[in-house]
Amino acid sequence: xTIRTVVNGRPVTEPIxxxxxxxxxxxxxxxxxxxxxxxxxxxxxxxxxxxxxxPVSACSYLAVDVDGCEVTTIEGLADAGSLHxxxxxxxxxxALQCGFCTPGFIMMAKSLLDENPRPTRKDVVDYLxxxxxxxxxxxxxxDAIVDASERMTP
Amino acid sequence: xxxxxxxxxxxxxARAKVTGEAKYAVDASRPEMLHATIVRSDRAHxxxxxxxxxxxxxxxxxxxxxxxxxxxxxxxxxGHIVADHPILAIDRVRYYGEPVAMVLAASRHTAADAxxxxxxxxxxxxxxxxxxxxxxxxxxxxxxxxxxxGDESFGEAMSDDWSPSNIAHEVCLEWGDVDAAFTDATEIVxxxxxxxxxxAYAMEPYNALATFDEGALEVITTAxxxxxxxxxxxxxxxxxxxxxxxxxxxxxxxxGSKSYTKVExxxxxxxxxxxxxxxxALDVExxxxxxxxDSATVTVKSAFGADGMLTARDFQLDLDSGxxxxxGPLVLAKAVHRCFGPYRIPNLRVRGRSxxxxxxxxxxxxGFGAPQGNLAGELNMDxxxxxxGIDPGEIRRRNLLLPxxxxxxxxxxxxxxxPADLEMVLESxxxxxxxxxxHGIGFGASASDAGAFPVSTATIKVHADGSVTLLTGSTExxxxxxxxxxxxxxxxxxxxxxxxxxxxxxxxxxxxERTTGASRTTTLTGLAIQRACADxxxxxxxxxxxxxxxxxxxxxxxxxxxxxPGGGDLTFAEAVQDWFGSxxxxxxxxxxxxxxxxxxxxxxxxxxxxxxxxxxVDAETGYVTVDHLATVGDVGYAINPALxxxxxxxxxxxxxxxxxFEQLIYDGPQPLNxxxxxxxxxxxxxxxxxxxTMLAERRDGVGPYGAKGSGEGALNPIGGAVxxxxxxxxxxxxxxLPLTPEYVWRLMHMETEAE
Ligand code: FES
Ligand code: FES
Numbered sequence: 001x002t003i004r005t006v007v008n009g010r011p012v013t014e015p016i017x018x019x020x021x022x023x024x025x026x027x028x029x030x031x032x033x034x035x036x037x038x039x040x041x042x043x044x045x046x047x048x049x050x051x052x053x054x055p056v057s058a059c060s061y062l063a064v065d066v067d068g069c070e071v072t073t074i075e076g077l078a079d080a081g082s083l084h085x086x087x088x089x090x091x092x093x094x095a096l097q098c099g100f101c102t103p104g105f106i107m108m109a110k111s112l113l114d115e116n117p118r119p120t121r122k123d124v125v126d127y128l129x130x131x132x133x134x135x136x137x138x139x140x141x142x143d144a145i146v147d148a149s150e151r152m153t154p
Numbered sequence: 155x156x157x158x159x160x161x162x163x164x165x166x167x168a169r170a171k172v173t174g175e176a177k178y179a180v181d182a183s184r185p186e187m188l189h190a191t192i193v194r195s196d197r198a199h200x201x202x203x204x205x206x207x208x209x210x211x212x213x214x215x216x217x218x219x220x221x222x223x224x225x226x227x228x229x230x231x232x233g234h235i236v237a238d239h240p241i242l243a244i245d246r247v248r249y250y251g252e253p254v255a256m257v258l259a260a261s262r263h264t265a266a267d268a269x270x271x272x273x274x275x276x277x278x279x280x281x282x283x284x285x286x287x288x289x290x291x292x293x294x295x296x297x298x299x300x301x302x303x304g305d306e307s308f309g310e311a312m313s314d315d316w317s318p319s320n321i322a323h324e325v326c327l328e329w330g331d332v333d334a335a336f337t338d339a340t341e342i343v344x345x346x347x348x349x350x351x352x353x354a355y356a357m358e359p360y361n362a363l364a365t366f367d368e369g370a371l372e373v374i375t376t377a378x379x380x381x382x383x384x385x386x387x388x389x390x391x392x393x394x395x396x397x398x399x400x401x402x403x404x405x406x407x408x409x410g411s412k413s414y415t416k417v418e419x420x421x422x423x424x425x426x427x428x429x430x431x432x433x434x435a436l437d438v439e440x441x442x443x444x445x446x447x448d449s450a451t452v453t454v455k456s457a458f459g460a461d462g463m464l465t466a467r468d469f470q471l472d473l474d475s476g477x478x479x480x481x482g483p484l485v486l487a488k489a490v491h492r493c494f495g496p497y498r499i500p501n502l503r504v505r506g507r508s509x510x511x512x513x514x515x516x517x518x519x520x521g522f523g524a525p526q527g528n529l530a531g532e533l534n535m536d537x538x539x540x541x542x543g544i545d546p547g548e549i550r551r552r553n554l555l556l557p558x559x560x561x562x563x564x565x566x567x568x569x570x571x572x573p574a575d576l577e578m579v580l581e582s583x584x585x586x587x588x589x590x591x592x593h594g595i596g597f598g599a600s601a602s603d604a605g606a607f608p609v610s611t612a613t614i615k616v617h618a619d620g621s622v623t624l625l626t627g628s629t630e631x632x633x634x635x636x637x638x639x640x641x642x643x644x645x646x647x648x649x650x651x652x653x654x655x656x657x658x659x660x661x662x663x664x665x666x667e668r669t670t671g672a673s674r675t676t677t678l679t680g681l682a683i684q685r686a687c688a689d690x691x692x693x694x695x696x697x698x699x700x701x702x703x704x705x706x707x708x709x710x711x712x713x714x715x716x717x718x719p720g721g722g723d724l725t726f727a728e729a730v731q732d733w734f735g736s737x738x739x740x741x742x743x744x745x746x747x748x749x750x751x752x753x754x755x756x757x758x759x760x761x762x763x764x765x766x767x768x769x770x771v772d773a774e775t776g777y778v779t780v781d782h783l784a785t786v787g788d789v790g791y792a793i794n795p796a797l798x799x800x801x802x803x804x805x806x807x808x809x810x811x812x813x814x815f816e817q818l819i820y821d822g823p824q825p826l827n828x829x830x831x832x833x834x835x836x837x838x839x840x841x842x843x844x845x846x847t848m849l850a851e852r853r854d855g856v857g858p859y860g861a862k863g864s865g866e867g868a869l870n871p872i873g874g875a876v877x878x879x880x881x882x883x884x885x886x887x888x889x890x891l892p893l894t895p896e897y898v899w900r901l902m903h904m905e906t907e908a909e
Contacts, residue, residue, distance in 0.1 A: 062789050094796045100406030102171050125841070137803035137836075
């Protein structure tokens with residue numbers, strides 16, 4: 001079936017197999033490989049993208065369901081080469097090692113800060129319950145998101 | 155100019171990783187590429203009677219269904235120590251999930267659909283699902299034939315009196331007169347512990363993209379050690395090393411689990427068979443069927459004098475290594491060398507055995523045999539302290555090795571100050587403060603013979619504009635080698651960090667690196683880079699001497715400038731361009747590290763683990779919360795302190811996972827929890843309330859500026875520390891990990907029942 005969607009601000013009309021997941025659509029069809037895949041069952045969060053501003057697990061979300069929606073992936077965050085404040089905070093806090101979980105965490109953080117611009121540390125921890133990082137021990141990620149919220153709403 | 159080394163400069167790969175531009179193996183694709191799906195055994199031990207591929211092959215879009223019968227002319231197995239692992243099962247399967255056939259199709263979905271239609275008929279064999287079963291009289295044998303050996307240092311498996319057995323390997327270590335020491339002991343303390351079967355869960359599951367082109371094989375893969383994979387592939391296809399190109403882009407986690415060959419032979423066989431590029435990307439469940447870490451039962455008996463001094467230790471380690479050798483023999487050897495602790499032990503005996511069982515093959519995982527033995531060894535010290543009425547910090551103080559003391563006969567003396575590290579942890583824990591009920595502290599130490607065999611090479615290119623390329627075969631898997639190695643090069647050459655670009659892990663282009671593991675990169679690759687920089691500088695000075703006609707001994711260099719008498723200063727760009735006589739050319743510096751000079755003595759360094767925790771236990775549920783985590787990174791010199799602290803916190807967190815939640819469970823022939831819903835890893839809510847990552851920089855290592863490696867140390871003693879803390883909190887010593895609420899609750903209530 002053909003879907004019409006807006007991905008990172010760009011209108012896209014593409015015929016796709018109905019069984020494709022959103023992850024397959026953005027990675028394999030659009031070449032947006034920043035969205036990663038790991039658990040494949042909605043527990044690790046590496047595949048998180050925003051659909052109409054809400055975070056979804058692209059591994060378990062059918063691509064046909066974004067017909068008529070706006071999709072934001074990690075590639076849509078930086079503005080003309082300058083990093084989004086969340087991205088900048090991740091760099092500054094060493095909030096990544098292998099980086100495989102990073103796009104998912106950043107998209108989740110974006111969704112959190114859109115909803116709640118000044119979350120407490122506990123809010124951040126709770127919001128990240130669906131994201132796994134196997135490298136960092138989480139603390140630098142939590143620090144980065146708290147710092148980003150301060151940078152964005154001084 | 156500020157020197158790069160020693161500063162927490164931002165990671166050079168951070169920008170690519172936060173924008174999604176960073177490329178991992180799984181992101182690679184090629185035109186005309188086929189997708190592979192593996193048909194896996196649903197038996198743990200069986201003979202293959204027939205594989206019916208007809209129905210699968212008839213599906214539109216399917217290019218081929220490959221079984222071991224199609225591998226004619228190839229060497230059909232791999233394994234860097236013992237070549238026992240069939241690429242596709244040959245006549246027999248030995249564990250649930252073993253690859254039996256491979257389907258190639260134009261799309262992933264088609265391949266997966268067709269794979270379901272491949273019908274395999276089996277004739278069941280009795281299964282060996284545990285060490286106890288492996289040892290039983292008349293137990294079925296997993297392996298009855300002798301295989302080729304890739305690594306002759308495991309000669310014991312090649313000896314003439316070899317006979318088939320489920321004991322895969324045995325490694326023993328002994329000095330002094332252990333039996334006499336036990337006879338004379340004031341106190342003998344015996345401890346038995348069980349360490350769980352683990353899955354490393356590197357978040358990018360194993361994957362590879364293989365292409366055969368003009369007789370050469372190219373594989374882009376998730377391999378920590380591309381050079382080791384290259385050797386296995388060269389043997390399979392009978393190709394010279396030069397015709398096999400293995401590339402490892404950014405790895406989505408490794409932690410040892412991506413050491414050595416995994417999925418590369420499958421993808422390569424697909425490409426060889428189909429003459430098309432073939433991509434094989436596993437999911438997490440399949441990754442669990444590819445590699446896990448050894449579970450272990452360890453018994454230690456220690457003899458003490460009345461003064462609390464160790465007089466002897468006797469260890470028995472039994473590791474469940476699964477169906478094939480992989481790196482298991484080396485893990486066993488390391489477990490044997492790492493179990494007895496960084497203590498002064500006049501009489502020692504360690505007997506280690508690893509067993510074949512019908513389970514996923516075990517291999518390397520962060521810590522590499524150390525955590526398994528350390529759990530028993532350190533809990534044993536805590537129990538001894540209790541029995542002898544000595545403070546657990548004090549008993550360690552008395553027995554810890556001092557700087558320069560011998561750890562192992564003939565090995566490098568201890569290059570660390572353990573008593574000083576211990577005081578840092580005790581202070582962080584405020585160890586003398588009394589704890590309330592259901593609160594406890596625990597701490598522990600380890601020393602690992604790290605660094606592996608020293609073979610590293612590095613190349614530095616200074617280009618005509620003065621910018622620099624650093625080529626290294628060391629893989630960036632998250633540890634930050636790309637950044638730290640550039641810092642070393644920038645410091646040595648005296649150039650800004652921004653002018654150094656790093657290219658890693660492409661066997662056709664980068665210079666040889668034995669492995670990226672054993673915490674060796676900063677130390678050994680770092681040394682090779684220092685030498686490569688010195689070589690490049692020397693060449694540039696010789697070039698300036700020639701082009702400016704001054705004696706070479708009058709040419710000097712510092713801070714990225716080459717100076718000659720009379721005040722003439724040349725930039726690197728001028729030095730290169732002058733000599734080549736145009737805006738062209740480049741200077742190549744080469745650096746080599748081998749078992750010679752400062753790295754003649756093994757291990758290249760001792761990797762220290764010194765950690766402490768405070769825990770609280772919920773009275774109702776037995777749930778353990780880690781309130782305080784303290785780690786000491788005894789790294790000699792931190793090239794990038796933030797990276798080292800990141801390694802320590804990451805390693806400690808993985809250790810906490812094993813201590814509290816993680817275990818792969820076999821229910822009969824099949825794993826019960828081969829997914830990350832049921833295999834629970836630490837999450838954001840599990841982060842300890844207080845985290846104290848300390849660094850000890852005494853410049854006592856053999857690496858650049860006195861550096862030693864890190865990355866595994868903080869994991870090794872965590873299990874024992876948490877077990878001791880929980881033991882103190884509930885008044886009963888645990889004898890196994892993970893310390894799940896159910897197990898802790900049972901422990902808490904066992905006592906009351908017994909009373
Ligand atoms: S891959 Fe989608 S949640 Fe894990
Ligand atoms: S940085 Fe590696 S999984 Fe998070």
